[in-house]
Amino acid sequence: MLAGIRILDLTREAGFLAGKILADLGAEVVKVEPPGGDLEGRRGPFLGEVSDPERSLLWLALNTSKRGITLALDSERGRAIYRSLVKVSDVVLETEPPGALTKLGLDYESQRQAHPGLIHCALTPFGSEGPFASYRAHDLVTVAMGGNAALTGDPDRPPVRCSMPTAYYHAGPEAALGIAMALFARARSGGGRFVDVSLRESQLSTLMTAPGQHAHSPRVRRRNGSLLGRSREIWKAADGDITFALRGGQARTPNLKATVAYMAEAGMAPDWLVDYDWAAYNLNSASDDEIARLEAAFGAFFATKTRRELYDQALARRIMLAPCNDAREILDQAQLRSRSLFTTIDYPEFGASIEHPDFFAKSSRCRIGIRSRAPRIGEHNAEVFGEVGLSAADLAALSAEGVI
Amino acid sequence: MTAPGDGIFAGVKILELGAGAAGPVATRYFADQGATVIRVESSKRPDFLRMYHLTKDGPHDLDAAPMFVLMNPNKQSIAINMSLPEGVALAKRLVGWADVVSENFSPKAMAKWGLDYESLRADHDGLIMVSSCLFGQTGPQRMYPGFGGQGSALAGFNHLTGWEDRDAVGPFGTITDSLSPRYVALLITAALLRRDRTGEGQYLDVSQIETAVYSLSEMIVRCSANGEVVGRRGNSSDDAAPHGIYPCRGDDRWIAIAVMSDAEWRLLATEIGDPELADASRFGGLAQRLAQRDEIDRRLAAWTQAFDAHELMARLQAVGIEAGAVLTLDDLLADPQLAARGHFEVLRHDRLGELQFEHCGIRTAAAPAAQLLTPGPNLGEHTNAILRDQLGMDDDEIASLAERGVLV
Numbered sequence: 001m002l003a004g005i006r007i008l009d010l011t012r013e014a015g016f017l018a019g020k021i022l023a024d025l026g027a028e029v030v031k032v033e034p035p036g037g038d039l040e041g042r043r044g045p046f047l048g049e050v051s052d053p054e055r056s057l058l059w060l061a062l063n064t065s066k067r068g069i070t071l072a073l074d075s076e077r078g079r080a081i082y083r084s085l086v087k088v089s090d091v092v093l094e095t096e097p098p099g100a101l102t103k104l105g106l107d108y109e110s111q112r113q114a115h116p117g118l119i120h121c122a123l124t125p126f127g128s129e130g131p132f133a134s135y136r137a138h139d140l141v142t143v144a145m146g147g148n149a150a151l152t153g154d155p156d157r158p159p160v161r162c163s164m165p166t167a168y169y170h171a172g173p174e175a176a177l178g179i180a181m182a183l184f185a186r187a188r189s190g191g192g193r194f195v196d197v198s199l200r201e202s203q204l205s206t207l208m209t210a211p212g213q214h215a216h217s218p219r220v221r222r223r224n225g226s227l228l229g230r231s232r233e234i235w236k237a238a239d240g241d242i243t244f245a246l247r248g249g250q251a252r253t254p255n256l257k258a259t260v261a262y263m264a265e266a267g268m269a270p271d272w273l274v275d276y277d278w279a280a281y282n283l284n285s286a287s288d289d290e291i292a293r294l295e296a297a298f299g300a301f302f303a304t305k306t307r308r309e310l311y312d313q314a315l316a317r318r319i320m321l322a323p324c325n326d327a328r329e330i331l332d333q334a335q336l337r338s339r340s341l342f343t344t345i346d347y348p349e350f351g352a353s354i355e356h357p358d359f360f361a362k363s364s365r366c367r368i369g370i371r372s373r374a375p376r377i378g379e380h381n382a383e384v385f386g387e388v389g390l391s392a393a394d395l396a397a398l399s400a401e402g403v404i
Numbered sequence: 405m406t407a408p409g410d411g412i413f414a415g416v417k418i419l420e421l422g423a424g425a426a427g428p429v430a431t432r433y434f435a436d437q438g439a440t441v442i443r444v445e446s447s448k449r450p451d452f453l454r455m456y457h458l459t460k461d462g463p464h465d466l467d468a469a470p471m472f473v474l475m476n477p478n479k480q481s482i483a484i485n486m487s488l489p490e491g492v493a494l495a496k497r498l499v500g501w502a503d504v505v506s507e508n509f510s511p512k513a514m515a516k517w518g519l520d521y522e523s524l525r526a527d528h529d530g531l532i533m534v535s536s537c538l539f540g541q542t543g544p545q546r547m548y549p550g551f552g553g554q555g556s557a558l559a560g561f562n563h564l565t566g567w568e569d570r571d572a573v574g575p576f577g578t579i580t581d582s583l584s585p586r587y588v589a590l591l592i593t594a595a596l597l598r599r600d601r602t603g604e605g606q607y608l609d610v611s612q613i614e615t616a617v618y619s620l621s622e623m624i625v626r627c628s629a630n631g632e633v634v635g636r637r638g639n640s641s642d643d644a645a646p647h648g649i650y651p652c653r654g655d656d657r658w659i660a661i662a663v664m665s666d667a668e669w670r671l672l673a674t675e676i677g678d679p680e681l682a683d684a685s686r687f688g689g690l691a692q693r694l695a696q697r698d699e700i701d702r703r704l705a706a707w708t709q710a711f712d713a714h715e716l717m718a719r720l721q722a723v724g725i726e727a728g729a730v731l732t733l734d735d736l737l738a739d740p741q742l743a744a745r746g747h748f749e750v751l752r753h754d755r756l757g758e759l760q761f762e763h764c765g766i767r768t769a770a771a772p773a774a775q776l777l778t779p780g781p782n783l784g785e786h787t788n789a790i791l792r793d794q795l796g797m798d799d800d801e802i803a804s805l806a807e808r809g810v811l812v
Contacts, residue, residue, distance in 0.1 A: 001594040017619070021587075025594055047629050061625035072571035127767070130744030135721045137662075140639060140647060141728035144660035147736050149649065151576035152565060158649040159658055159730050162565045162575045163637050171765060173586040177433065178766040180593040185412045185768070189598055193463050194645060195768050201747060202765030204736070205585075207426060208579040209474040211748070214733040215760040216470050217458040221733065222656065233553055233570050234562060241572045243557035254547065281727050285460060315548055322554035323570050324562040327627035328636055333558070338543035341614055342624075355628040357621050360614035360727055361591055362540075364521065365606035366598070 001366045002027040005183065008085055009066060010073075010094040013041050013165075014138070014199060017063035017172030019093055022179065023065035024359035024370055030384055031066040031087070034073075035402055037377040047350055053377065055350065060374045064345075064356065068375025069384045073104055078403045084388040086111050088357055091119045091179055091370045097136070098128045108194045118192040119182040123175045127198040137199070139165035146203030147211065154225045171202040228282055231291050234324060237307045241324035246294055248281040256281075258317040259298070268301045270385070295306050331355065345373045378404065411438025411775055412768065419480070419502035421495070421519075423451040425552065425578070426536055426612055427508030428475055429585035433764060434504075434592070435478035436775060442502075442790060444495055445783050447812050454783065468755040476780030477751065477761050482791075483784030483811050490519045490810045494795075499507045499524050501794050503534040503599075504592055510549060511541045521607035531605040532595045536588050538580070540611030552578025552612070559616030560623065563620065566636040578607065581617055584612040623732040645693035646672075649730060650705045650712035658730035659713045661704065661720065666690065671723050676707050753779040787811050 005027040009019035023029035033041075042053035047060070072078040083106075092111070095099065101107040104236060108120035122128050125137035126145075135141075143149050143161040153160035178195040186192055195379055204211070214221070226234035231246040233401065248256070256278050263269035273294075283291070302310065307323040314321040331342065343358040359367045385395055398404045416439040420431050428443075428451075435441040437547050445451060449739070457464050482498070485491040496519065499505055505524070507514055514520045514535070521533045535541055538550040556562050557579065562574040571677065591608050599605055617624065617784040626632045639660070641647040649660045663669045666688060673682040680686070681703060687693050693700060708716060713729035720727035729735065736742060745767065748760045761776055791797040 001591075002600050017621075020621075021590070025590075045626055045630060045632060045642075049630060057626050057629055058622050061621040101751050126741050132721075132741035135728070136726045137728060138644075138664060138722065140641075140649075140662045141660045141726045144658075144730045145728040146647065147731050147733060148576050149660065150658075150730050150732050153573055154570055156568065157567060157570075157702045158639070158651070159564060160573070161639055162561060163634060164559075164564055164620060164623055166575060166579070170586070172619075173583070173590055173615075173767050177586050177590040177593065178768060180590055180597065181412050181433075181437065181766070182768060184593055184597055187597060191770055193809050195766065196735075197767075198745065198765045200765075201742070201745065201763075202417070204747070204762060205429070205582045205764065206575065206579065207733075208577050208581065209471055209762065210735045211733050212474040212760040212762060213458060213470050215737055216756060217462065218734075232455075234557075234574055236571070241557075241562065243553050243562060243574070245551075245553055249452055249455060250449075251549075252443050278612060282777060284457075304743075312633070315545060318549055320549060320551060320554060322550070322557040324557045324574075325560050326563045327560060327620075327632075328561050329625050330558075331624065331627060335539055335543045335545040336614065337615065339540055339611065339614070341617065342628075352629065354625055357614070357618045357624050358541075360611060360618050361587070362542075362609040364596075364608075365604055 001025050001363070001368060005091065006030075006089045006095055007091040008032060008089045010092065010096065011123065012038065012095045013058065014168050014171065015093060015175065016041065017168055018123060018175035019066060020062050020064055021173055021176040021359070023198070025368060026366070029066040030380070031068045031375060033068065033070050033377060035070045035404060037070070047347065047352055047354070056188065060354065061356065063374035065371045066375055067380035067384060068378065069116055069381050070378040073106065073325060075403050077398065077401065079104060079106060081385070081388070081390070081403070082106060083111070083114070085384070086118065087115055088388060090117070090183070093121045093123070093179065095123045095177065096337070098122070098124055098133045108189065112192065114247040117186060119179060119186065119193040119195060120192070121175055121179050121182070121197060123171055123197045125199050127201065128196045139167045142167035142199045142203055146200045146206070148203060151210075151221060151223050153223045155223060159223060166206070167199045167203045169212055170205065171197060171199040174202045196255060210313045221260070223390045232295055232299070235302045237302050237305055239308055242302060242307055242310055243324060244298070244321040246291070247283050248299070252320065253278045255318060255320040258319050261318065262313055262317055263301045266301065266304070268304070270297055273297050289315050343370055345370070347373065411436070416440070416504070417502045418442070418504045418506060419498050420506050421514070422506065422508035424453060424508070425475060425581035426584050427506055427588070428591070429581065429615060430536070430588035430646065431479070431506050432475070432477070433589040436763070438775065441479045442498065442786070442794075443476070443479050443781070444484050444498065444706065445481050446483055446485055447783055448485055448487060452467060459634055463755045469532055470756055470759065471543070471747050473753055473756060473780035474759060474761060476735070477776050478778055479781055480786035480790060481781035482787045485812050486567060487809050488808075488810055490808065492519070494805070494810060497795055499531070500528055503530075503596070505531065506536070506588065506592065507534070508536045510537055511535070511546050525605065525607075528598060529605060530603060532592060532599060533605070534588055534592055534608045534610060534783055536584055536610040536612060538612045541609040552581040554615060555580030559613050560620055563592065564634065564636050567638045572636060580616050584610065584615040587615045590646035640697065642694070645690065645697045646700050646704050648701055648704075650701070650708040652687060652711055652716060652729075654712070657713045659708055660730060662726040664726060668725055669693065672720070672725050674783045675720065675723065675725070676704070678703065678707070698733040749776045751776055751779045784811065
C-alpha cells in the first residue's frame, strides 16, 4: 500500500514497531544502526539461547521488511552520508531524546531547508516540548505516568504494568499513523512537516476516556485485581483463567441466559438463577450482596470445567467467555490459523524457522504483509550506500575508519 | 482553535456504522482533522455506549452518556431505521456520498442489509471500506459475539498482566479497543493515499484480536523460536534492576523507577546515600542487581516511602534517572506536560455541561493539537441537515420519510 515511500528509521526499541508497520505495509524502510549494531535493541532472549546480536528475538520480531545499514552519526563523515540519505528519503523516524539530533545538526529544522518535503517523526516519551520533554522513560515509567498502572493490579500490592511493553504497542501504530497523515497532507499541499508523537500520551487512550468521565462525575477508582468493573471479569476454570463479565444490557443478556442454561444442564444452576430476571438486572445498580450471590454461583460452575470445555461451549452457545491465552495457545488458535495470521521465516544460517504474526489486514487490492526478515548488521550497506553514489572502494575506506 | 476545513483530512467523507469503542475511536482521528464523519445510528438498536451512565441521578437518556459523548466529538449523527428497506436504501445513498465506509458490526450485519463491499462497489468503484470486528470476516469463529474483554484475553494481554504468584488481572481497559483503532485509521489513510495515486478503492478486513497479536510479535517469536512462554511477572525485567513501582508518602501513592544502566544505578545509590547500596562490589553490575533484586526492592521501598511521589520524580529525573509518579486520573487532569500539549480540551455539552475531551498522541504542527468543535452528537441530531445538504432532499421528502418511521 505504501510502495515507493522511503523512510529512514533511526529508532531504538520504542520505535521498532512503528517502522515495522510501515515496512510491512510496503514502504521502503532503511534501519540505521551504529557500526557494530544496536546492541541494546539486539538484546536477549536470543534464538537458541546463544548470545549473539544477530540472534536477538526482539530485533528479529520487530524489524521485518526493513533493510539495514550501519552508520556512525557521531562522525562528520557519517553525518554527511546521512544527509545524502535524507535527500532521497520521504520520512525520518527517530526516538532520540529531544535536542539530541539538534546537537548533531540533523534535526528537522536543519534538514528542511534542503528538503522542504521531508516528514520528520520524533517519537519521544513525553513529546518534544514542554516541562517534561527532557524526562526519560522506557515502558514502565510511561505506563505509570499514562494513568494505566494506577488502575491495574491487586489492591494489596503496588500498581502493575503488563509484562510486555504496551506503551510501545500503542505509540508504534500511532506514530505510523502520524506519518501517513503527514504524507496525505503533503500530497495535497506539497510540504513536509514535523510529527511529534508522545509515548505517554498515546498510552492514555487505554483509559477509554476515564479522565473525562472522572472530571464529570468524580469517584475514587482503585485497582481491584481481577475485578475490572464492579464484578470479577477474570475467573478460575479448573485449569487456568478465563474472562467472563456479569454485565447486563441488551447486547449481553442473551449470553447471560445461555450461560445459566449451560449451568442448569450440568445441575449447577440454583433455582433462583434459573428464573433470574436479566432484563431488570443492571450491574451498576445491583447491590453488593446480589453481585456476591451471582459471582458465587457462576464461579462455582466455572471451577468445575476446563478452559477448553468452557470455550467450546461458549462458541456453540454464543456465550461471551474466553480463555486467557498464553503465547503457545495463541499460536494454536484455530481462528487465527484459518486466517493464516502466522507466517514462517527461515533463518538458514541458524538452521531455524520461526513463526511471526504477519501484518493482519486483508486487502481486496494490495498484498500486505512481511516481505523479508529483519536485516543482519549492515546487511544492506553496499546496496543502500550505492544508491547515494558510494563505491565499493569508498565503503571499504569508511569501514576501516569505523564510519559504517 | 482552527476553523473547520483546516485539518489534514478536510474534504474527506466518512460513513460510520458501528458501536462501542473500536470503530468510533478510529474515525475520530479523521473527524479531529477536518473530515466529515457521519454516524448511522438508530434508537431501535442504539450504540451500547449510549446506555452507559455514570450516576443514578444524572441525566439518563441516549444523548447523555458521557463515555459516548467523549469518544465521538466532531461527528454527525443520522438516525436511520435499518429494519425497514427504505432505511437500508437511505444508508446506501449515503455510501454513494462517502469516500470511506468504516464498520465494526459482526460480519452478518452488513451482508444482511446488502451493504457488504461486493454489493456496494458495483456502484462506487473508488470506495474504501474497512470492517473491523473482533475476529475478522472469515474463519470458524467469525460470527461469535464478542467485546474487548474477550479480545484482551484471547490475544494474551490478560495472561501477561499481574504477579507471578497471583491470578491474572489484565491491564485496565479493553486493550483491543485501544490498539485496533490506530491500525484501522492508518489503513484508511494508506488506502486514501493509494486512491489518490491510482483512483482505486479497496476493502480491508481487520480483526481486532489480530492487531493485538501482531503487537505482541516479540512474545510470539520468542515462543516459536525458543518455546518460551512469557508470563506475568509483576513489574520486574530481565534487562534492568531495580525496575519496579515503590511506595511514596500518602494514601496509595507510588513511584515507578527503572534503572537502565550501571551508571544510572550509581546515580541512584548516590541519591539514596546508603553506603551498602553504593558498594560496587555487591551491586555494581546488572547481573548482581538482578540476583539481589528483592533486597534492592526492599531497601528502595524503605527509602521512597518518605517522599512525595511528584517531588521524588522531579528530583530523580533531574539527575538522569527514569522515574515517574504513578498518576491518578486527578493527576492526569492537572498534569503540566499534558497541559502544555493541549491534551485536554473543554467543550460544553447541552445535557452534561462542560466536559474534558482528550486528544491523541500525535501533533503534526507546533500547535494546537487538532480541532474540537462539537461534543459527541445526539442520536439523529443531524438527520435533517444531512438529508438536505448531502443527499439534496427537500423538506417534503424528509417529512415523508419521517412519517413512515424511517428516521428513528
